[in-house]
Amino acid sequence: MSRRKKGSPVHGWVVVDKSEGITSTQTVAVVRRVFDAQKAGHAGTLDPMATGVLAVALGEATKTVPFAMESEKTYRFTACLGEARDSDDAEGCVTATSEARPGKDQIEAMLPRFLGQIIQVPPAYSAIKVQGERAYDLARDGEAVTLEPRTVTIHDVRVTGTPDADHVTFEMRCGKGAYVRAWVRDLALALGTVGHVSQLRRTAIGGFSEKDAVPLETLKASMHSPAAFEHLRPISTALDGIPALAVTGPDAVRLRSGNPILMRANLFARLTEEADNGDLQGLTVYLSTGDGEPVALAAIRAGELRPFRVFNLGTG
Numbered sequence: 001m002s003r004r005k006k007g008s009p010v011h012g013w014v015v016v017d018k019s020e021g022i023t024s025t026q027t028v029a030v031v032r033r034v035f036d037a038q039k040a041g042h043a044g045t046l047d048p049m050a051t052g053v054l055a056v057a058l059g060e061a062t063k064t065v066p067f068a069m070e071s072e073k074t075y076r077f078t079a080c081l082g083e084a085r086d087s088d089d090a091e092g093c094v095t096a097t098s099e100a101r102p103g104k105d106q107i108e109a110m111l112p113r114f115l116g117q118i119i120q121v122p123p124a125y126s127a128i129k130v131q132g133e134r135a136y137d138l139a140r141d142g143e144a145v146t147l148e149p150r151t152v153t154i155h156d157v158r159v160t161g162t163p164d165a166d167h168v169t170f171e172m173r174c175g176k177g178a179y180v181r182a183w184v185r186d187l188a189l190a191l192g193t194v195g196h197v198s199q200l201r202r203t204a205i206g207g208f209s210e211k212d213a214v215p216l217e218t219l220k221a222s223m224h225s226p227a228a229f230e231h232l233r234p235i236s237t238a239l240d241g242i243p244a245l246a247v248t249g250p251d252a253v254r255l256r257s258g259n260p261i262l263m264r265a266n267l268f269a270r271l272t273e274e275a276d277n278g279d280l281q282g283l284t285v286y287l288s289t290g291d292g293e294p295v296a297l298a299a300i301r302a303g304e305l306r307p308f309r310v311f312n313l314g315t316g
Contacts, residue, residue: 007038011059011294011313012232017213018046018054027216031056034219034228043068043238044205047181049091052202053213060294060311061235068238070176071206072155077197079168079184084194088123088181092196100193101165107191108159114187115154122147123181152178167198207240235294235311236286242297244286252289255296256312260304 014031018024024045032040041062043055052075057065081101085092102110124147153175161169172180181197188195203210214231222228236244251261263280280300287295287305296307 007032008036009059009313010035010037010232011061011311012057012235013061013208013237014056014058014219014231015208015213015233016054016056016219017210017215018051019216020049020051022216023048024054027054028056030216031219032058034223035232036224041065043071043208044073044202046202047089047091047200049089050200050202052200053205053208053210054202055205055208055238057238058232060313061238063297063309063311064235064238067242068206068208071238071240072173072175072204073178073202073206074171074173074204075180076160076169076171076201076203077180077184078163078199079170079188079195080198081166081168081188081191081193081195083196084185084188085196086124087196088179088185089197089200096194098193100191102191102193104159104162104168107168107187110187110190111157111159113190114183115157117151117153119149120152120179120182120186121149122179123185150177152176154178154183207237234292236288239286239297242284242286244288246290247287247295249289252287252295255287255298255305255307256310258307258310260298260301260306263300263303263305 014035016027016031018027024042028040028042031037035058037058039059039062041057043057043065046052046054055068057068080090082098083094084096086095087093155173155175157170157172157174159168160171163169172183174180180200184195184197201210212233219228219231222231247255247261254261283300285298285300285305287298287307289295293313294311296311297309298305298307300306
């Protein structure tokens, strides 16, 4: 007899408005306790000093975390010029200073160099693993951390204000793996000064937006209460942009057993519009029952829908 998992079989997404001073891991732990959920995870770390959208997956929704993490993210943030810090944010120690203060016109003229695909070295204080250890753990222990440059995509960025000579506010839309802290560090250096991020707020990640986010304190007030479930969003929320199909009962049974189903003509016709040039080979499809219950994520291969993530919404 298998051991019963601790907690309840709760499945879905909770969009939390993370407050300053708490880690993403701590936030997930609180959400898990609120719902008494068996399993929980999140779609993209926010640093303790950062606020805003932290998408927390419960139960079978954790199987869609990779899709949420691939999504675009948007941020509002403030760059503090004239001080470099070892963490590239306000929590670090000052490592260099500069008297140079570029004006708004200079900053905006420099932005095209930091748009599109750019090469970026992640901050030493980051969640990237180095030989099995988190880079921020090594950095906090005083070890020298050298991270490899990576290509990231900055889709859009604009200056939204210059409150004073030391501070500039921005809005940014970027792809997976981009670090705002590294972007500010590199922009400041290109402008002949140094800088760090003094405030950071994530306003959206994929289909999750700050307008839908609930403060953690609000969730805590609903601990183990039916009221908490008002904030639970469907598993499919993370699958923004992935085509969806409803399948019949017998097909759902086959898919949940890990078996493929034939790509029938009616399904083919409905999906052709979703694919570039009508090529469906390899296309990922979200499959659910006619009642909207999640069944699986499948890829189209050789005329079949082959499941690679099956959703088991049982009682645990």
